[in-house]
Amino acid sequence: MIKTKHWLVVAVASIFLAACSSKDEGPRHAELRSITTEVTASEVWSTRVGIGQGNHHSRLRPVHQDGVIYVAGRHGAVAAINAESGRKLWSKELGGRKPVFGRYFGGEPARLSGIAVAGSMLFVGSENGLVYAFNADNGELLWEQKVPGEVLAAPTVGEGRVVVHLGSGIVAALRARDGEIMWTHEEEVSLLSLRGTSPAVINSGGVIFGSATGKVVVLIAENGMLAWEERISVPTGSTDLERLVDVDGAPLVWGGNIYVSAFNGDLAAFDLRNGEVLWKREYGSWRGPVQAVNRIVLVDQQSHMISIDRSNGMELWRNSDLFLRSLTEPAVSGSYLVSGDRFGYLHWFNRSNGELVGRYQVGDDRIHGAPVIVDDKLIVQDAKGNVVAIRAQGQ
Template sequence: MRLRKTLLSGLVSVIFLSGCSLLNSEDEMAVLSPLPKVTNQFTPDKMWSVSVGSGVAGYYSRLHPTWQGSSIFAADRKGLVQAMEVNSGKQIWRVNLAEKTHFLGNDRSAMLSGGLTVADSHLYVGSEEARVYALNTSDGKLVWQSAVAGEVLSRPVVSDDLLLIHTSNGMLQALNRADGTIKWTLNLDMPLLSLRGESTPTVAMGAAIVGGDNGRVSAVMIEQGQLIWQQHISQITGATEIDRLSDVDMSPVVVEGIVYALAYNGNLTALDLRSGQILWQREMGSVDDFIVNMGRIYLVDQNDRIMALQSNGGVTVWNQSDLLHRNLTSPAMYNNYLVVGDSKGYLHWLNKEDGRFVAQQQVDSSGFLSTPLVVDNKLIIQSKNGTVYAFTGIPD
């Protein structure tokens, strides 16, 4: 039984796609924290903003921009894909994949999801209709489209001549990058009940490291599609179905032979890359991607606490809890700052050394879901209504 994850007043809630509910009217909704008062130490300058279709509208989606060289690539859920110049936002090309989805008919949305990936001369994107598309980065021409095992809710990942796809029904597939043919498929298993979202694989030492809806992290040999090891980082506990959710939906991070992973209602865990052996664990949960940098882990937990932890042992360095339940994006690192967006369209800048707020600005009333992107000393972020913004003027 598959669940849709929606963000309501900061609470990560789940709703059956069939219509039945896990929540009743007596359940208390989490209260959105009031906006903290911040004295801006600097004000980022908006270089440009460009509308790219209708965004993701009211859907929970990890669709987000990417970049290569001097080009930014962004898309909306309906199927519009656009390339823009990074310095000006000027359109380079625009295509509509809804018109290319012949098996659905031209009047249907392409239902793009999971984010864009660019490598060499190809741009890749998946869809909720179990399709993967490859476009030419120079002109947007469709190179190929391929049917896969299920909804593509995470970002495609390139490994040499293969494209790795993690589908919503727990399948990890490797596609030939040249023509989209499927080389292998591995069933990673999934529980009856899970959040709507999938882990993007991380490539390291010839293996794909990927989280699963069953609370496991798996290492898979990329060339053959063979399982190397699996490790539980979340044990099923709790009295309610929501308490028992244990999805590992974030992308594992690999640094110096250590895999860092985080589960919803689970643990932040460090594992040995070669064996999968647990090195240390700390109880906390999230579904968002995090940063490992210079001996620290920077993350947003499931209650929207922003935290810095030591990467050796998980000891808390600082904890910023003034943005609870504001539905924060995953963090990005820009010079000496962390930046997150929230559901009300604010960008929040924090000193990465101590977690103090250093700047705050409202950008877009539709709010943010996608992770900010740092490109050529610029901050790029796409709002839920599809507008892509570029900011500069952030001090070192």
């Protein structure tokens, strides 16, 4: 019998699970309420890259280096933008489809999924099983490499390697200068899984990532051999949906420890050297934890913003005012945490107590990825391909 892997779009799955746990007559998501405003915001510049992603869930998010913003669109657009002015420095189109008056016709869609920049090179992954490398200064295509699976998370660059975690369960390391595959490691995959994979983290000679079966895995970066793996969560529940334990967020490596969260599962802390479990707490999330000065902040799968003591996992505060609005991971901006939602809003939280203190509507379209902080601006990309620079006052 042929087994088929089934994907669930993660945003839909998370909303569905949260809604099922509440009364049918309850609200489907939090409505915005009046707040005591400490932070106000205004647009500095905006531009557009590509035509957006349509009905596809995408994790595309800008990246920044040396005053330049690099952005990709799902259908094939890749661009470099001056962070101060919003002026495009160069742009390219990938894939068999070409834009004509704002629409793409014929050919194979590029299905771009994530980008990373390091030094003079920009790396772009595709769900078509391709990794591209560009000259970051002028957009020249340097190489492209076929890999054994869909690239669903942004590539990770370090120690002369580009590491991609594929939908097939394979982790592949490519030589950065020419794209040659140096090693691969294959993980077990689930028959039912969220549509996504955990981005890898390269740290202390290891490649660290989460699996679709609820584990954190550390490989030796030099050769891809397994250093250790530990389970975060065990599937429980009466339905396939309730038994999902995917680790789709990026692990947080901090102070010799790894912090990682699982959908329908736990937030856990591990010793990076040997995988010893330091603590576990019941915070299910498909997003990764974020370092916020001396604390961990996590957006759980009901879109509760939670501040956690990293030494013991104890909850310090929780804000549930924006439940089921599909909050992004927060960006740390001064004394505040900034998160986007699926209705096109940015929200500012007081970092010390979690109070909502600011709000700005970027547009009407979903914001999938956390804002990128560049000097005094926040850079946001929405589902239509709009890239907007926001400046906040009061922080």
